[in-house]
Amino acid sequence: MKRLFLFLPLIVAVGIGVFLFAGLGKDPTKLESTMIGKPVPEFSLESLDDASRTLDTSLLKGEVSLLNVWAEWCPSCWDEHAYLTYLAREKGVRIVGLNYKDQRENAFRFLERLGNPYDEIIFDPKGRLGFDLGVYGAPETFVIDADGVVRYRHVGVVNEKVWTEELLPVINKARGNS
Amino acid sequence: MRVLWALLAIAVWFATPVQAEVADVYDFSSRSEEQRFQQLISELRCPKCQNQNIADSNAPISEDMRNEVYRMMQDGASNEEIVDALVARFGEFIQYKPPVDQRTILLWAFPAIAAIGGFLIVVGVVWRTRRREAREQGLTDEDRSRAERILSGDQDDQASH
Numbered sequence: 001m002k003r004l005f006l007f008l009p010l011i012v013a014v015g016i017g018v019f020l021f022a023g024l025g026k027d028p029t030k031l032e033s034t035m036i037g038k039p040v041p042e043f044s045l046e047s048l049d050d051a052s053r054t055l056d057t058s059l060l061k062g063e064v065s066l067l068n069v070w071a072e073w074c075p076s077c078w079d080e081h082a083y084l085t086y087l088a089r090e091k092g093v094r095i096v097g098l099n100y101k102d103q104r105e106n107a108f109r110f111l112e113r114l115g116n117p118y119d120e121i122i123f124d125p126k127g128r129l130g131f132d133l134g135v136y137g138a139p140e141t142f143v144i145d146a147d148g149v150v151r152y153r154h155v156g157v158v159n160e161k162v163w164t165e166e167l168l169p170v171i172n173k174a175r176g177n178s
Numbered sequence: 179m180r181v182l183w184a185l186l187a188i189a190v191w192f193a194t195p196v197q198a199e200v201a202d203v204y205d206f207s208s209r210s211e212e213q214r215f216q217q218l219i220s221e222l223r224c225p226k227c228q229n230q231n232i233a234d235s236n237a238p239i240s241e242d243m244r245n246e247v248y249r250m251m252q253d254g255a256s257n258e259e260i261v262d263a264l265v266a267r268f269g270e271f272i273q274y275k276p277p278v279d280q281r282t283i284l285l286w287a288f289p290a291i292a293a294i295g296g297f298l299i300v301v302g303v304v305w306r307t308r309r310r311e312a313r314e315q316g317l318t319d320e321d322r323s324r325a326e327r328i329l330s331g332d333q334d335d336q337a338s339h
Binding site: 028031101133134136137 | 238
């Protein structure tokens with residue numbers, strides 16, 4: 001019995017080690033979305049292209065889409081844009097843009113220079129929908145299923161690794177279910 | 179010396195306007211409302227610039243969150259409703275004080291568990307040491323009478339050993 005007690009510090013140390021090691025690879029700046037499994041919050045916002053057209057949640061129903069939160073002022077959005085364009089053109093992914101806290105002319109300049117992979121762009125200059133979605137930094141990309149329910153959120157740049165390892169599996173699952 | 183005083187005066191002059199830039203943007207009907215606002219925004223954590231509360235952070239998202247806190251306060255929402263509304267969007271991460279529930283009970287109870295555990299260990303160690311000392315140092319009646327005989331110079335006892 002006494003012998004066993006001598007091993008107690010070792011057991012405690014190994015326990016703490018396992019616990020801490022599990023947290024080591026995690027990126028603390030990537031927060032889990034609270035929206036997973038919930039429908040996209042109600043909104044009524046202008047289309048970026050045409051101020052007279054009002055968009056609402058029906059935009060995100062009917063097929064699985066990516067909802068990409070972007071802005072001209074966001075440097076990482078410039079980085080990921082080429083890959084989003086590739087996804088839309090080559091992989092046939094429907095991407096809806098959420099132009100977040102931006103100005104129309106800046107957003108147009110951005111799209112002129114880099115191309116427009118978006119099926120439709122929601123213009124959210126005050127960041128109202130972004131706030132309801134819990135967006136805390138562009139770029140963020142949500143996977144929305146055909147019922148308009150949020151399935152996944154990725155914070156940061158979308159690239160090939162993110163696409164194959166995170167987004168595609170979720171999209172395939174969402175497509176399979178609906 | 180006069181130069182020093184002048185420098186100090188300049189330093190004070192420049193130092194004063196730095197503080198409390200956040201609260202000035204909002205209008206409150208009473209001092210207590212303002213204190214409530216300050217309390218709320220100091221307890222909420224900025225999701226972008228982690229380890230700053232939304233009172234100190236200049237990130238746009240913190241500004242939005244402050245605006246939302248203010249707006250909900252004007253609408254008559256309770257502190258709990260305000261915190262819940264923000265947690266619903268940004269997650270429990272933004273609460274510096276996690277709520278006490280089944281998942282967090284261990285977290286909350288840990289200091290007490292550690293203190294009680296430590297206390298029990300100390301008590302155990304002390305008790306065992308006392309018992310051992312008593313066993314090693316304590317004299318039985320037989321020891322005592324033998325010692326008395328030795329001290330009184332009884333040769334028989336010494337000889338027999």
